[in-house]
Amino acid sequence: MSMYDKVLIRFGDLMLKGKNQKIFRERAIALLKQNTKHLNVNLEKRHDRLFLVINDTKLEDIEQALMRVTGIGSFSFFMSSLPGYEAVVENAIKLIRAEVLTHKRFKIETKRVDKSLKETSQEITQILSKSILKEIHDLVTVDVKNPEVTLHVEIHENEALLYLDSKKGLGGFPVGVAGRGLLLLSGGIDSPVAGFLAMKQGVEVEGIHFESTPMTSIESAQKVIDLAKKMSVYAYRQELRIHMVPFFKLHQEIIARISPSYVITVMRRMFFRVAEKVAQKNHALAIITGESVGQVASQTLDSMHTIEAVTTIPVLRPLITYDKQDIIKISKQIDTYDISIQPFEDCCTIYTPTGSSTKPNIKKALINEKFMVDYDKIIDEIVSQTKTFVITPETNIRLEEFGFTVTEAWEAMHDHIERQ
CATH class of the missing domain: 3.30.2130.30 (VC0802-like)
Known part of the structure; x- marks a missing residue:
């Protein structure tokens, strides 16, 4: 006793x-x-x-x-x-x-x-x-x-x-007192940790994931659901909303029309354009990313400057000065590491061109983007088609049981719930 x-x-x-x-x-x-x-x-x-x-x-x-x-x-x-x-x-x-x-x-x-x-x-x-x-x-x-x-x-x-x-204890501030932020949740190690650190500082986090089924497997989107479940234990009311953006159409445009050295830069610029619109629809005040200076080619200061130039809302980078071992340590603490290392590719890793520019600039990015056919219209289309999942610690969603794409799975799941 x-x-x-x-x-x-x-x-x-x-x-x-x-x-x-x-x-x-x-x-x-x-x-x-x-x-x-x-x-x-x-x-x-x-x-x-x-x-x-x-x-x-x-x-x-x-x-x-x-x-x-x-x-x-x-x-x-x-x-x-x-x-x-x-x-x-x-x-x-x-x-x-x-x-x-x-x-x-x-x-x-x-x-x-x-x-x-x-x-x-x-x-x-x-x-x-x-x-x-x-x-x-x-x-x-x-x-x-x-x-x-x-x-x-x-x-x-x-x-x-x-x-x-x-x-x-965890320290920081109670989640939610600092406003709402939209987390670019990729399925890797870094972004869940960035979301957790943002929550520690009082930010209410919602996730956005750019899924590219059927080009990518539905298991890659399932990883994001599973990560959100782990993160939801720290969320206000233990609920974490995940906005699944059907990125397939825009993804194809980028791969077909953009110079290989600028594919990652332009893809991330599109992520930020979409995220800003989703953030505005959901009253989020900032975009949150898992970027850390110098870890990969798209995370140099030149890249960050060129990529975030497309948005007007603040971009928060909780991991900006963390090294990889620090990030891994926290991911194990919050129990996301084993999920993050599962080998399912997302739209950033399914096509990783060699020779990506580490010093891209805005002028060349804009020149590349002129080769894309009316991307603003595609962005509006995919934002309107975005599906939102509400994830809790008790969530037991298996997307592959409902369809081959996230949109199919979302619609089938809701039909199933309505019939019950």
């Missing part, structure tokens, strides 16, 4: 938001309730503190739920005690003997929240230390400069909180 009664939840960057703090806090609490609704826990709000009453819930289940809530700076499982010094000493000894299993370097830190106490925090630490250390000398050695274990004691008017460590 756990020694802990409650969880103390601390908001990190939220504390910097001044007059907007209430709005941010309310969203964080909504996310917290959303992620713990399946657990037997109770929420307690006290002034600037937030607590979860554990009841009989497993600590690992609570920790897993809290690690899905953006905006939480850190949290601590603690034992509740009466605030009298004798009670604190007795419970501290119980906690240390239960949790400290091998000899450790040790210190005590006290915070006097109840200002009616005549002793200072440092004086209280000295009072408690004498009695506690006498009983646990076989387990610990005092080391106030480099402890392995710290007993934290917070003494309030009617309660004392005892805890041994703090666990780092």
Whole structure:
């Protein structure tokens, strides 16, 4: 049985938001309730503190739920005690003997929240230390400069909180407080990580995927659905909307009419043109990409400048200075890595010409695009034909069971749902 009664939840960057703090806090609490609704826990709000009453819930289940809530700076499982010094000493000894299993370097830190106490925090630490250390000398050695274990004691008017460590949360801001962004979700390693980092900073993310079935396999689009399912656990209301753009017609035009060295540049310029229109339709304020400087030919500064010149809305690049190992580490943390490395090609990888320009410029891109037949009309057409999937952690969509193209699958799925 756990020694802990409650969880103390601390908001990190939220504390910097001044007059907007209430709005941010309310969203964080909504996310917290959303992620713990399946657990037997109770929420307690006290002034600037937030607590979860554990009841009989497993600590690992609570920790897993809290690690899905953006905006939480850190949290601590603690034992509740009466605030009298004798009670604190007795419970501290119980906690240390239960949790400290091998000899450790040790210190005590006290915070006097109840200002009616005549002793200072440092004086209280000295009072408690004498009695506690006498009983646990076989387990610990005092080391106030480099402890392995710290007993934290917070003494309030009617309660004392005892805890041994703090666990780092996701930090950042509650998802949704910073507006909505449209994520170019390719199916690779980078873009889901970029979406996750954007959500950590409070951005409500929707995905856009340029699918090119039947030129590409429907499994490549399925990867995006599966990635969105993993990402949805961090989303507001745990829902992630994915806009599937039927890119096949425009894809054919690009391959047939654009110089090989500019195929990737022009294709991405078309992505941005389409994304801007989809963003406007869905009230998104920015486009989000998984680009990182120098990782591939289309991610040089010259390329980025030439590609984003076609749009007027902000382009956010959360991974801009990350190296690949950093990105892979986060993808494993959010459980998208194994899906991302599945070998199904999307429209960016199905045709990768040799000799792609690493220093494309806007003038040459425009010259190339003049060879395309009325691409603005095609863009409007495919935007109108875009299909939107609403993905949750419980989603169990298998596109290949409904058709050979995403559009066929989407229509067949909706016919199936209407018949039920």
